[in-house]
Amino acid sequence: xxxxxxxxxxxxxxxxxxxxxxxxxxxxxxxxxxxxxxxxxxxxxxxxxxxxxxxxxxxxxxxxxxxxxxxxxxxxxxxxxxxxxxxxxxxxxxxxxxxxxxxxxxxxxxxxxxxxxxxxxxxxxxxxxxxxxxxxxxxxxxxxxxxxxxxxxxxxxxxxxxxxxxxxxxxxxxxxxxxxxxxxxxxxxxxxxxxxxxxx
Amino acid sequence: xxxxxxxxxxxxxxxxxxxxxxxxxxxxxxxxxxxxxxxxxxxxxxxxxxxxxxxxxxxxxxxxxxxxxxxxxxxxxxxxxxxxxxxxxxxxxxxxxxxxxxxxxxxxxxxxxxxxxxxxxxxxxxxxxxxxxxxxxxxxxxxxxxxxxxxxxxxxxxxxxxxxxxxxxxxxxxxxxxxxxxxxxxxxxxxxxxxxxxxxxxxxxxxxxxxxxxxxxxxxxxxxxxxxxxxxxxxxxxxxxxxxxxxxxxxxxxxxxxxxxxxxxxxxxxxxxxxxxxxxxxxxxxxxxxxxxxxxxxxxxxxxxxxxxxxxxxx
Numbered sequence: 001x002x003x004x005x006x007x008x009x010x011x012x013x014x015x016x017x018x019x020x021x022x023x024x025x026x027x028x029x030x031x032x033x034x035x036x037x038x039x040x041x042x043x044x045x046x047x048x049x050x051x052x053x054x055x056x057x058x059x060x061x062x063x064x065x066x067x068x069x070x071x072x073x074x075x076x077x078x079x080x081x082x083x084x085x086x087x088x089x090x091x092x093x094x095x096x097x098x099x100x101x102x103x104x105x106x107x108x109x110x111x112x113x114x115x116x117x118x119x120x121x122x123x124x125x126x127x128x129x130x131x132x133x134x135x136x137x138x139x140x141x142x143x144x145x146x147x148x149x150x151x152x153x154x155x156x157x158x159x160x161x162x163x164x165x166x167x168x169x170x171x172x173x174x175x176x177x178x179x180x181x182x183x184x185x186x187x188x189x190x191x192x193x194x195x196x197x198x199x200x
Numbered sequence: 201x202x203x204x205x206x207x208x209x210x211x212x213x214x215x216x217x218x219x220x221x222x223x224x225x226x227x228x229x230x231x232x233x234x235x236x237x238x239x240x241x242x243x244x245x246x247x248x249x250x251x252x253x254x255x256x257x258x259x260x261x262x263x264x265x266x267x268x269x270x271x272x273x274x275x276x277x278x279x280x281x282x283x284x285x286x287x288x289x290x291x292x293x294x295x296x297x298x299x300x301x302x303x304x305x306x307x308x309x310x311x312x313x314x315x316x317x318x319x320x321x322x323x324x325x326x327x328x329x330x331x332x333x334x335x336x337x338x339x340x341x342x343x344x345x346x347x348x349x350x351x352x353x354x355x356x357x358x359x360x361x362x363x364x365x366x367x368x369x370x371x372x373x374x375x376x377x378x379x380x381x382x383x384x385x386x387x388x389x390x391x392x393x394x395x396x397x398x399x400x401x402x403x404x405x406x407x408x409x410x411x412x413x414x415x416x417x418x419x420x421x422x423x424x425x426x427x428x429x430x431x432x433x434x435x436x437x438x439x440x441x442x443x444x445x446x447x448x449x450x451x452x453x454x455x456x457x458x459x460x461x462x463x464x465x466x467x468x469x470x471x472x473x474x475x476x477x478x479x480x481x482x483x484x485x486x487x488x489x490x491x492x493x494x495x496x497x498x499x500x501x502x503x504x505x506x507x508x509x510x511x512x513x514x515x
Binding site: 025026027054056057059062065066069071073079080081082083084089091113114115116118122132134138139152171172173174175176177 | 463466467470471473474477480481484485487488502503507508509510511512513514515
């Protein structure tokens with residue numbers, strides 16, 4: 001019994017001398033911020049009688065519910081960049097960018113759903129695909145978004161639409177993928193805002 | 201001179217003969233009936249013509265206006281006597297005129313009295329079909345009317361006497377006797393029970409007094425009840441008004457609560473949606489972490505060559 005106690009103490013002492021966290025030989029992880037490249041305009045005054053649009057957080061598939069950047073070397077496969085990540089999960093970040101874009105549009109009183117605000121319409125989106133298609137060099141960013149608008153007063157579906165964008169990369173790496181992702185997000189938000197304006 | 205005198209005599213005779221012949225022809229043709237008078241036929245069925253003769257006067261309102269020209273039994277089975285009367289042409293006989301026999305009670309001489317029809321009626325000039333002259337209807341004389349009334353009176357008197365006789369029959373007299381006996385017995389009983397009757401009357405009087413008192417009490421109670429009902433009505437009215445106000449407030453509160461509950465339901469639904477999504481995201485993150493932990497080599501020594509992304513390389 002006394003021997004076992006001494007052996008355990010010796011092992012723990014050796015373990016404290018080993019550093020598992022830092023691997024100085026590996027490249028550092030780079031974090032990219034997903035952004036809307038459209039120019040920021042002055043704050044638009046929303047009319048008092050404008051409808052209130054509640055925007056739910058964008059959902060994603062289970063594989064995309066991570067801060068890692070996804071790529072695909074062949075159809076039907078997905079992989080993750082090992083040394084590049086998003087600062088936020090793409091679904092959450094995309095919802096924030098979407099609310100900001102709709103606020104700038106000035107046609108709605110935009111609010112996140114689930115608060116104390118009673119809305120007239122509800123926007124629910126799902127990021128179906130968002131990855132770097134690396135089957136060719138330099139490849140392209142594939143983005144597919146499903147959007148659904150519900151009339152909260154009459155509890156009816158006002159419209160549903162799928163937006164797809166494919167933006168080529170300039171460089172065949174994570175930085176190129178992040179840059180192309182920003183462009184793809186901006187173009188999808190352009191189409192989404194235009195579509196929502198027709199449903200007002 | 202003698203010759204001229206004969207001619208005058210002869211001419212005069214000739215003129216006379218011609219005039220007589222003309223009159224004879226007129227008489228034979230019946231045209232004489234149309235001169236100076238109008239002939240009427242009268243059929244008497246009910247009245248006797250005793251004392252009436254040809255030439256008897258025909259009067260209207262006591263004035264002689266004509267004579268009886270003839271009379272005879274008329275054809276038919278009703279034994280009517282047809283009297284032909286000549287009435288002066290200037291006497292207007294209107295439709296609806298009636299003729300009756302008027303007889304002197306002392307001498308028995310009869311005349312025909314005509315009771316003329318209404319003056320606005322047409323003159324009676326046209327004979328009815330089958331008749332030669334216009335027909336004046338038979339009327340009734342005053343004596344006949346009186347006689348008829350007396351006769352009816354006599355008949356009614358006889359009936360009354362007969363009914364009186366029936367009323368005073370022996371059987372009825374016996375019934376009357378029994379009734380009187382019963383009345384006598386009843387009066388005797390009443391006299392014997394006078395004290396009881398007085399008691400009953402006194403009781404009725406007392407009951408009447410009590411009833412009057414009760415009525416007064418009821419009246420007073422009704423008056424008090426009326427006042428109470430009025431008060432109750434006022435209180436009820438006020439209570440109803442307060443109830444209406446309370447109901448209105450309650451309705452407003454209910455509407456407010458409904459609105460808030462609806463709002464709560466909506467926000468709760470969205471909140472639950474967000475929570476469920478967060479839970480799912482958390483589960484996905486745990487799954488991802490689990491996947492990483494399932495490869496301890498990558499954790500300890502870094503990713504392999506196959507795991508690297510585009511543009512990534514190991515040193």
